[in-house]
Amino acid sequence: MADKLEKTAITPSTHTAPPAKFSHGVRKGNLLQVAGQVGFLPAVEGQAPTPAGPSLREQTLQTFANVKAILEEGGASWEDVMMMRVYLTDVDHFAEMNAIYNEYFADLKEAPSARTTVYVGLPAGLLIEIDALAVLG
Amino acid sequence: MADKLEKTAITPSTHTAPPAKFSHGVRKGNLLQVAGQVGFLPAVEGQAPTPAGPSLREQTLQTFANVKAILEEGGASWEDVMMMRVYLTDVDHFAEMNAIYNEYFADLKEAPSARTTVYVGLPAGLLIEIDALAVLG
Amino acid sequence: MADKLEKTAITPSTHTAPPAKFSHGVRKGNLLQVAGQVGFLPAVEGQAPTPAGPSLREQTLQTFANVKAILEEGGASWEDVMMMRVYLTDVDHFAEMNAIYNEYFADLKEAPSARTTVYVGLPAGLLIEIDALAVLG
Numbered sequence: 001m002a003d004k005l006e007k008t009a010i011t012p013s014t015h016t017a018p019p020a021k022f023s024h025g026v027r028k029g030n031l032l033q034v035a036g037q038v039g040f041l042p043a044v045e046g047q048a049p050t051p052a053g054p055s056l057r058e059q060t061l062q063t064f065a066n067v068k069a070i071l072e073e074g075g076a077s078w079e080d081v082m083m084m085r086v087y088l089t090d091v092d093h094f095a096e097m098n099a100i101y102n103e104y105f106a107d108l109k110e111a112p113s114a115r116t117t118v119y120v121g122l123p124a125g126l127l128i129e130i131d132a133l134a135v136l137g
Numbered sequence: 138m139a140d141k142l143e144k145t146a147i148t149p150s151t152h153t154a155p156p157a158k159f160s161h162g163v164r165k166g167n168l169l170q171v172a173g174q175v176g177f178l179p180a181v182e183g184q185a186p187t188p189a190g191p192s193l194r195e196q197t198l199q200t201f202a203n204v205k206a207i208l209e210e211g212g213a214s215w216e217d218v219m220m221m222r223v224y225l226t227d228v229d230h231f232a233e234m235n236a237i238y239n240e241y242f243a244d245l246k247e248a249p250s251a252r253t254t255v256y257v258g259l260p261a262g263l264l265i266e267i268d269a270l271a272v273l274g
Numbered sequence: 275m276a277d278k279l280e281k282t283a284i285t286p287s288t289h290t291a292p293p294a295k296f297s298h299g300v301r302k303g304n305l306l307q308v309a310g311q312v313g314f315l316p317a318v319e320g321q322a323p324t325p326a327g328p329s330l331r332e333q334t335l336q337t338f339a340n341v342k343a344i345l346e347e348g349g350a351s352w353e354d355v356m357m358m359r360v361y362l363t364d365v366d367h368f369a370e371m372n373a374i375y376n377e378y379f380a381d382l383k384e385a386p387s388a389r390t391t392v393y394v395g396l397p398a399g400l401l402i403e404i405d406a407l408a409v410l411g
Contacts, residue, residue: 005304005411007353009385020372021379022389026356028409029304030142030166033357036390079144082163083170083270087392091260098157105158111146115159116173116268118224119258121393123365131390133357135165137142167279167303216281219300220307220407228397235294242295248283252296253310253405255361256395272302274279 005029012069016043025070027136032074034132036087037066038122056093056127060100063130071134078105080134081113087120087129097128142166149206153180162207164273169211171269173224174203175259193230193264197237200267208271215242217271218250224257224266234265279303286343290317299344301410306348308406310361311340312396330367330401334374337404345408352379354408355387361394361403371402 010025010032011017018024018035025034039059040049052062067084071077088097094117105112113132122129147162147169148154155161155172162171176196177186189199204221208214225234231254242249250269259266284299284306285291292298292309299308313333314323326336341358345351362371368391379386387406396403 005409007356007384007409018386018389020375020389021382022358022375022386024388026385026388028354028356029411031356031409033388033407035357035388036392080165082144082165082168083172083268084159085390087390091258094260101157101159108158110144111163112155112159114161114163114170114172114268115155115157116222116224116266118173118266121365123368129390129392131357131388133170135142135144135168137166217302219281219302219305220309220405221296228395231397238294238296245295247281248300249292249296251298251300251307251309251405252292252294253359253361253403255310255403270307272279272281272305274303 010070010074012073014042014069016040016049025074027074030136032076032134032136034067034070036129036131037063038126038129039063051125056096057100059127060097063128064104067130067132076134076136078108079110080136081132082135083133084113084115085131086115086117087122088117089119089122089127091119093127147207147211149210151179151206153177153186162211164211167273169213169271169273171204171207173266173268174200175263175266176200188262193233194237196264197234200265201241204267204269213271213273215245216247217273218269219272220270221250221252222268223252223254224259225254226256226259226264228256230264284344284348286347288316288343290314290323299348301348304410306350306408306410308341308344310403310405311337312400312403313337325399330370331374333401334371337402338378341404341406350408350410352382353384354410355406356409357407358387358389359405360389360391361396362391363393363396363401365393367401
């Protein structure tokens, strides 16, 4: 701990600028924190952020892609993730989200991350939000 | 940080298999993350997970037991916990949860963890969910 | 990791005693976790905690002040924060909270922290709650 740890903002080229002064991801030492991601398609200049579609499946897969882009831009992968927080808007989406989750992570080589799922309010049209904490190394 | 850090899933024998590809707990380096726990009784093969009871007290104490089992399986204790997130479904449960919390942690020897309590939706019948981040060493 | 890490509770003099056995902040190693803060004014002995005002602006700025007091008491600053969790009660508050957020963090010198914003229930009269994880060094 003698050296000053560098703190780096992570902004994949696929991402819109954050709607406020926060970073999509930030790394310091061996910790990488991914901010809450939703199912927005890759940014198109001059266009408002657009969800991948109205369905839970479309939004969940796009949300995973958005988290992954930040992990990779920060030098990490799904294997490094310790914790994912999944925010859904409807308890009835739990089983379907789990099915998509299991498909998506079927090939994970290391221990799966821990996870908490709770049901909250999200902006209109959004069905899922996910953030992640990774430990590199 | 020269050595590759090992990432380990933590699955106490008392726990049901997670309902999706996540770990009840995961340890990497000196961090241990406990996934969101609810008041399910110890797993019985062939039976669906069953809450310890309908009351906040029963569910809170069982949730604590479930978090503790993961901490201990991962080589940690309550003393190592930095943060607990408490999810309740009803603002009117706050005072009773705090009373149970204070009883349970009365004998804590080190600084109590930080805590955030918010009110969210949970699956039918569940009144509380808790996750925890611990730093070992 | 040879030395035992010390775990320290952080309790700024401006803060009321926590309503249960948790710490407003806790530091262990180079991690500092700030518990969920709300817009309560500095504690006055013998008085119940009082929000800074009924408006989102008043409560948000007071919440920032309360988080900052804990960071500083623990030897950290906003520059060290990796993640902030913002809990609002109303989706319609998002734009205004972001405007206040941007003003407040306009002079941040390092990469802004990651952030997740979700909409939950909070005790009557409270419009915002924020917690924070910082990495020092």
